Amino acid sequence: MILYFTGTGNSLAVAQQLSVATGENLMPLSAAANRDLGAERCVGLVYPCYDYNTPPAVRNLVERLRLNSEAYVFVVVTCGAQTGNSIYTVRQILKKQGVEVAYSHKIRMPDNSAPIFGRNPNDQLWKLEKYATRLDTIAADIKVRRHGHHFAAPGLAGWLAGLPAVERKLLGGFCPTVDESRCVGCGTCAAVCPVGNITMEGKAHMGPNCTACLGCLHACPKQAVAVGKKTITREQQYRHPKMSLPDLEQR
Numbered sequence: 002m003i004l005y006f007t008g009t010g011n012s013l014a015v016a017q018q019l020s021v022a023t024g025e026n027l028m029p030l031s032a033a034a035n036r037d038l039g040a041e042r043c044v045g046l047v048y049p050c051y052d053y054n055t056p057p058a059v060r061n062l063v064e065r066l067r068l069n070s071e072a073y074v075f076v077v078v079t080c081g082a083q084t085g086n087s088i089y090t091v092r093q094i095l096k097k098q099g100v101e102v103a104y105s106h107k108i109r110m111p112d113n114s115a116p117i118f119g120r121n122p123n124d125q126l127w128k129l130e131k132y133a134t135r136l137d138t139i140a141a142d143i144k145v146r147r148h149g150h151h152f153a154a155p156g157l158a159g160w161l162a163g164l165p166a167v168e169r170k171l172l173g174g175f176c177p178t179v180d181e182s183r184c185v186g187c188g189t190c191a192a193v194c195p196v197g198n199i200t201m202e203g204k205a206h207m208g209p210n211c212t213a214c215l216g217c218l219h220a221c222p223k224q225a226v227a228v229g230k231k232t233i234t235r236e237q238q239y240r241h242p243k244m245s246l247p248d249l250e251q252r
């Protein structure tokens with residue numbers, strides 16, 4: 002079973018490819034959190050890195066997983082460049098539940114936070130080709146139940162970014178708002194939000210549980226979603242090229 006969390010499709014694309022290569026079924030992490038997965042002999046977790054650490058929503062969902070301590074558990078993190086402590090944090094959460102992560106790796110992908118810094122994730126599509134062979138290696142490793150950790154060592158940046166007050170400040174700065182004058186109430190943002198944080202009452206309204214995935218920012222057909230004072234252009238909006246909007250509806 003491969004469990005995924007995604008904002009713009011990178012992690013879902015990786016999870017899908019691993020699912021095809023290994024024959025393991027796919028499930029959104031949010032759907033798995035309330036089930037007994039004790040019968041699963043192989044469980045993979047695929048999710049993005051946010052601010053050198055694990056997205057809060059992923060942490061919360063992993064805390065609620067019920068896995069078999071005998072299962073072969075692996076983690077693959079997608080990131081723009083650095084995984085920070087995003088693998089370590091999940092390993093520690095599972096360890097407390099008596100579950101060892103046997104194998105972990107990372108895949109570099111277009112950075113979906115790039116528009117906040119004035120850059121375009123669509124200029125980074127070369128990463129998809131460059132890291133495709135790594136995905137083949139990871140799939141081959143999983144099939145033979147290989148053990149080993151890559152890019153999993155904890156570091157100071159990830160530790161600092163994970164301090165609750167720092168995390169609130171950093172990720173809070175990425176939580177989008179809706180420009181009501183541009184919003185046409187189409188509901189696309191609510192449909193793709195992986196934590197169900199957006200409600201539609203004529204226009205879109207953000208709730209208090211944003212995990213800063215930026216899925217809504219990238220999916221809005223009217224570019225009505227902004228981060229702070231930053232709106233992004235249609236050209237800067239990103240979704241993994243093999244993913245459709247309905248693919249991103251993960252609840």
Ligand SMILES: Cc1cc2nc3c(=O)[nH]c(=O)nc-3n(C[C@H](O)[C@H](O)[C@H](O)COP(=O)(O)O)c2cc1C
Pocket residue numbers: 006007008009010011012013048049050051052053054079080081082083084085110111112113114172175213214215
């Ligand atoms: C709020 C936020 C913070 C991010 N922080 C990092 C980071 O610390 N390091 C990194 O390499 N990429 C970072 N990224 C980029 C994502 O990890 C990367 O684009 C990932 O593949 C997105 O996956 P998704 O499409 O499945 O949501 C960040 C993205 C967001 C939205």
